[in-house]
Amino acid sequence: MNFSDITLEQKQTALQELHQVKELFASRGWFPGTSGNLSVRVGDFQEDEFHFAVTASGKDKSVHTPEDYLFVDQNGKPCEATRLKPSAETLIHCEIYRKTGCGAIFHVHTIDNNLISEYYGKQGFVPAQGIELIKAFNIWEEDASISIPVLPNYAEIPRIAELVPGALDVSVPGILLRNHGIYAWGRNAFEAKRHLEAFEFIFEYTYKRLLLEAARPLK
Ligand SMILES: CSC[C@@H](O)[C@@H](O)C(=O)COP(=O)(O)O
Numbered sequence: 001m002n003f004s005d006i007t008l009e010q011k012q013t014a015l016q017e018l019h020q021v022k023e024l025f026a027s028r029g030w031f032p033g034t035s036g037n038l039s040v041r042v043g044d045f046q047e048d049e050f051h052f053a054v055t056a057s058g059k060d061k062s063v064h065t066p067e068d069y070l071f072v073d074q075n076g077k078p079c080e081a082t083r084l085k086p087s088a089e090t091l092i093h094c095e096i097y098r099k100t101g102c103g104a105i106f107h108v109h110t111i112d113n114n115l116i117s118e119y120y121g122k123q124g125f126v127p128a129q130g131i132e133l134i135k136a137f138n139i140w141e142e143d144a145s146i147s148i149p150v151l152p153n154y155a156e157i158p159r160i161a162e163l164v165p166g167a168l169d170v171s172v173p174g175i176l177l178r179n180h181g182i183y184a185w186g187r188n189a190f191e192a193k194r195h196l197e198a199f200e201f202i203f204e205y206t207y208k209r210l211l212l213e214a215a216r217p218l219k
């Protein structure tokens with residue numbers, strides 16, 4: 001599908017979804033210091049051809065302007081003439097779309113996701129078991145256990161992006177970058193938001209549980 005085949009309505013829907021989620025996450029303080037980026041895919045998906053709207057790089061994501069987003073292709077290149085630069089981390093979005101065919105990807109930096117990614121960084125995954133919010137990932141077994149991958153936070157984004165396909169577990173819709181933040185995705189913006197919120201709940205729970213255990217081991 002060419003970008004020119006995507007309708008105005010499809011583009012506007014994606015931009016509206018991004019706007020709503022950006023406003024909500026900003027109200028939660030999830031974009032400190034211009035960090036974070038968001039994207040929503042538009043049109044059909046083929047592994048070698050897809051398009052998505054992504055936040056422009058370096059913007060204050062708690063402020064809303066007509067220059068907050070642009071459309072890029074599967075290689076992260078702008079689809080239209082623009083002076084905006086796509087998020088510096090667009091290549092990571094490209095790899096997640098390519099591997100999963102998902103419809104939206106949200107990335108935030110929080111204290112909880114940073115601390116947990118650093119705590120478990122060496123072992124390369126965050127273990128989580130028996131937490132009710134695991135069901136938000138559509139995993140319904142009792143006492144389910146998951147591993148959330150943690151990748152190194154290289155300065156060069158292409159070096160991180162190339163690790164994504166190998167690290168990604170399709171049943172766990174998220175990847176942490178060590179001491180950096182989480183990428184969560186879903187079939188659409190609604191699902192990506194649910195997944196991101198579940199991950200953040202799990203990180204806060206795990207962090208507080210570790211503190212509690214250190215103070216007095218849980219029985
Ligand atoms: C200013 S700290 C955050 C950045 O280094 C980056 O990790 C980030 O999430 C935002 O980059 P951006 O290019 O605006 O999408």
Ligand SMILES: [Zn+2]
Pocket residue numbers: 035036037089107109180181
């Ligand atoms: Zn980031």
